[in-house]
Amino acid sequence: MRFFSDNAALVHPKVMDAVMAANSVDSAYDGDRWSAQLNLAFSEIFERPVRCLSIATGTAANCIALSAMVRPYQGVICHEEAHIEMDEAGAPGFYTGGAKLLLTKGEGAKLTCDAISAKLSSIRADVHQVQAGALSITNATEYGLVYRANEVPALGQLAREKGLKFHMDGARFANAMASSTCSPADMTWRAGVDALSFGFVKNGGMSAEALIFFNDEMADMATYQRKQAGHLCSKGRFMAAQLLAMIDGDLWLKNARAANDAAAIIAKAASSRLLHPVQANEIFLRLTANEAAKLRHAGFDFYDWGEGGARFVTSWHHDASDVQPLADAIAAL
Structure with a gap:
């Protein structure tokens, strides 16, 4: 009878079992044997080597990703109803040290190349205005719409042409993929995405999200930013165990x-x-x-x-x- 949010959904029994199975003495932080499996396990999903950081919340995953992409004096282009604008209490600016969100419109909270180009053209190329450094989209969007096979690559190409890093907020990435004919690789790095906030809490997880980097330099930066932000958990094995349980057998x-x-x-x-x-x-x-x-x-x-x-x-x-x-x-x- 309760349909107000998938954040309140049950934790999947396999996740619970995995947490209990991880309750043994091991290395601290992310030096344990569960955390050591994350890169390889997610690399299989995305058909290439990736870097995976376990993060406790979607807000932190989004903002740590953005902090690895932009400088404090730059901006991030996003939809005016994006979660990072409407529902994260200014966290993007907090984590990035002051970077600004540059808002655009789009039906169903989807961004288009035309809307992004219009926003970019409105910014004077001088020191008095915030220059865009990254693009962030949400898939599925805040209104439940899914970017189709040709849409993300078009945005990725525009981002490359304009020198923008490309972030995907995938709080409901699983739901987007479940309704798409694309592979996870086609929807992300093959389309030009540099980092994905891969959501699990809404989809049967308990307290762990995956921040996936397709760019090693950004991943290196993010490891330090995760620690500075207080999101390097001392018992990271419990987060890693949840993620591994969720991707095992394509759960x-x-x-x-x-x-x-x-x-x-x-x-x-x-x-x-x-x-x-x-x-x-x-x-x-x-x-x-x-x-x-x-x-x-x-x-x-x-x-x-x-x-x-x-x-x-x-x-x-x-x-x-x-x-x-x-x-x-x-x-x-």
Whole structure:
């Protein structure tokens, strides 16, 4: 009955088991045998050598990535409704030492090459204005839209042409991949992405995210910035164990597909109420205040999303029997 956030989802039993299995004496910080497996394990997913840093929160993963990309006097181009702008309490500026977010528009919180080019052209090339140093996109976006096969490479090419580093906020990267025909490699480094904040907490993890670097120099910088930021955990083996459990047997993809399938059931019932296409595990609906009250009175929990709107989020543990009552209630409004 609770659909307000996948942050509140259950922890997958395999993750719990992995944490318990890691409860033995080993090296501190990230010198343990679980942490030592991360680079190779994630390299297999991305079909090339990568560097993986375990991070406790998505906010820290995003901001440590950005701090390895820009100087304090530079800026990061992002959507005006990006999580780093709307929901991280100024953390990007805090972690980067003052770098500015340069905001652009785009339907469904997606960025386009035209919007980015327009933003860049509005910045004078002189010392009095903040110069862009990086581009950050969210996949799936804050409205649950997924960047398609041709879209990320186009953004990556533009970033290279303009000398911008390229970051992807993948808090729901698993959900994006579950609805895409692309491989993780095609969606990231082959498309020009330098760093990915790979989310696991929303998808069955407990307290660990993966910060993936496709650029060794940035990864080297980020190891120091992670420590300075207080995110090098002394018992890193418990974070690494969670990540390894989630990618073992593609559990991360199975979980995301389950959440996406549950969202599709609600989307079908919502029909013309949909504010955005449902491409991952978020559903945005038109609801009057009275209709929202009826759903809450029936026991359903969700976020209001502006005037006349609501957001519902499905999770990995939802199946058809969990979401069908909500779908029926929406259809009956």
